[in-house]
Amino acid sequence: MKKIFHVTTFTLRELIRSKMLYIWFLSAVVFCLLSYLLSILSFGEVHKIFMDLGLVGMEWSGTLVLILSLAVTYNTEFEQKAIYLQLAKPVTRGEYLLGRVFGFFAVISLVVIGMGLLIAGLVIFVGGGQVTNLFIDSSVFILIEMFVLTTIGLAFQMIGTSMVGVVLYFMFTVFLGHCIGQVEWLLNQNLAPAVKTMLRIVHFLLPNLEAFNLKDRIYDPNLILGWVQWREVLLYGFAYSFVVFVIGWINLEKREFM
């Protein structure tokens, strides 16, 4: 456990110092400007605009930080071979990978929570509104989504053979993961059996990122969010992450470092 902790703190420090948090700052500036512009143009409640845009900003900035972190660390660890010196130490590859997952997630959590606090401040002090429970729920859902994406990204790092490949596969997965509703719609259409089989495989393999998308429904009067829904989302998120982590771990164990 201690070794996982050491890898986590090392990764966290590495990512923070490689100026990943500048992206948070940039996202915050963009979000504030956009919210301000929209609040001038709209006749609605300003605090609702802040919350709507803010949740999108939280998800985007977290994903962006993750993509850049994956690219930067792929270069350091695999292309420049910094991983060699670590794996020659008495640390298992599983411990190394788990430490990296936690380190990445810690940085992304900082970005998402930081953004969330900024939005809460704007809602209360500029918009004159209140931060709702659904806003907090949505933020936690985004954090779970980020955990899933972190394990996916790092699993791609363990499998991938180039930085560009890792980033492209990851972005493709994020995009398709948000299109799972469209895949389900296609499955209900009258398509050729081969196409349907392929779609079923895609549907089975892809992460259902829409399961974590509460932000689009925070003003939905028909929304039901109880213990059952929470349990489903948590179970799905952690089960999917676990399976992806194991795949990444097996690949790292089998990987040959030329």
Place this chain on the structure above:
Amino acid sequence: MTTPSNYAIQIKDLSKTYKTGFWLKPKVTNALKNFTLDVYEKEAFGLLGLNGAGKTTATKIILGFLAPSSGSVSVLGGKISNREIRNQIGYLSELPYFSREHTGRELLEYFGSLHGFSGKVLSQRVDEVLELVRMSKPSKDRVSGYSKGMLQRIGIGQALIGKPKLLICDEPMSGLDPVGYKEMRDIFIDLKKMGTTLLLNTHIMDEVERVCDRIGILHDGHLKEVASVPDILQSSVNVDYWVDVDAHDASKLSGVPFQKSVAENGGVQISGLVLPETLTLLSQKQVKTKGVRPLSSVMEAYFLKSIGARTSTEPTEVAK
């Protein structure tokens, strides 16, 4: 007498094949072919070879970074996958690379913590290692500002942080300036005195000559030879010599059994096997010699001879 219990590394019939290329036209490269080697505890062993000879492949298999196609490797009496075994090994890669965002000290603390050190013990060990690799002063700067030599020193520092019984270094002198090179060599000599087993993967002959007890010569994936360094240095390997002569005496050189006349440059190249006779002959012909120097080291000549490269001129019949 060496018994199997004091082997640091035992390699048996190790082969490694890389398959590359398109599936219809796969290209198979045999990086190692039936490589067998024993490295004893507390010895310094130099693995020599040209680029692409298979040295790095062998090192990576020993460390578990590559899986062998066939054969077996035992390190410190066990398997490299064993965490306890890895705790007793230090590894320095060629041109080590670290996350640029950490200081030298932080890196050593991290690597030390992976060896299980913590608190004051860790801090003390980091100080000792920084002192040993002469990096105490710049250790608080981020490694992004370090020179190649400084990175190499932090590299050797991280390899030593766990007080290894066995130190494996892949081209440890790469990119070092003469001062860094000498310092690194001194570190190796100190480690050897302290009883650390060294496996140096290199093609720098001077390093091998001064540090190693034995060498193994890898060529084209085959282990061509294993020999003791003192034996090589005492052997009568043919080394060519360059004899500087006075330019005015160039005309007197005819009939001298040198192998390569470079009279225009004011000298002659002579096989070491006929050096005394040739110097006597030059003296009889009243040729003024300004100096005699070897054109390669004994180690280099031995290495080149082992791999079948043309090393020196052969003595002519006259000289023989």
